[in-house]
Amino acid sequence: MVRNEVDPDSEYHCDALAARFPTAEEVDFVAGERVPLDDADGVILTGSTAGVYESDAHPWIAEQEAFVRELVEREIPTLGVCFGHQIANTALGGVVEKVGTTAALVEATLADNPLFDGVGPVVVSLHGDAVTERGRDMEIIASADHARVFGTAHETAPLWTVQFHPEITAAHRDQLVEHFEWQEEPFSFEDVTAERIFENFVALAVEATT
Template sequence: MTTATTGPSELYVVRNEVDADCEYHCDALAAAFPTAEEVDFVAGERVPVDEADGVVLTGSTAAVYEAESRPWIAEQEALVRELVEREVPTLGVCFGHQVANAALGGSVEAVGTTAALVEATLDDDPLFEGVDPVVVSLHGDAVTDPGEGMDVIASAPHARVFGTRHRTAPLWTVQFHPEITAAHRDRLVEDFEWDSRGHSFEEVTAGRAFENFRALVRRAEA
């Protein structure tokens, strides 16, 4: 477990990638929280929940419905339920969005890969303040039914449940990738049938969601 410089809040970035060749998205997300402590959940590291002021769950090339062959997934679902119970601010991204909803009884299904810039419909929510509608979609699974207590706060033409928020606990999730930027374009083209769909990365401001989450963590501490 690697500890970065201690900040005003004790944040933990939970890394969920199972393929070493695909760690770049976890690296990019961790870079957005430079004072956070990284937890390699797949390798067996765990979040000290008693010490956590906020938790971010990354994406993964693993699928939530592979829990039988990947026991750590069920353990992460249990973590989500504990974070909800303790009201620890939590943000799930892509796989993190899926595992959080699954942990609360929602359903996740394989729907086919969408690798594109898409125009989402975003609710008026503190997480989305300053976030423009064009975001990076990069996933083959989707939440088809949100978990108990989870309201849909974002949707897209290809994904009805594109973002969720718990009604009483400080839990937010997004299917899109705020950490992916124009710097990753070559990798996206190489690995996927990337489609900008007439949009440009210049339209993407989704990284603001991370700033907003940090503000939500600070607000919860106050």
């Protein structure tokens, strides 16, 4: 799992993702650690409070874009979440722009894609940047009223990305309320089943590597 958070006070989302994959090796990309790709069965790219367009301030961002291109070339199963969704698309020529923060439970339109098996339309949106032009060979597999490119999948490589946060649950509600203008109505965390994405990704990764 590739951790991309630059703010120590915002590590909660990385921690939540790590908890979903307790046997995965964690790599702090920001701190200069790198993934030994010859040993990688799959890769997860976490979110970040950094913007993918901030490579002047964060030189590791350009390195991660090159890393994503190598993942695609090697056909290593990859899941990008939030910032991970954005950098996977910019690595392939897409565009990400600052659009204003959406911190809410939202209803998404999900394509008939195996990543979304058993996943309902209500998901956690927590982002201020958005993919406005998808990357090369990336098809849109999720959209929302506030974000047309809400999820993508590569046409040939085992690469899937989601702008929303399947790792965030009701357990994070207090933090969301404290730090963001969080909105749940008219939905509830009881409507959210996005955690199935992790199980689905593992199954897809196994299928892609056997």
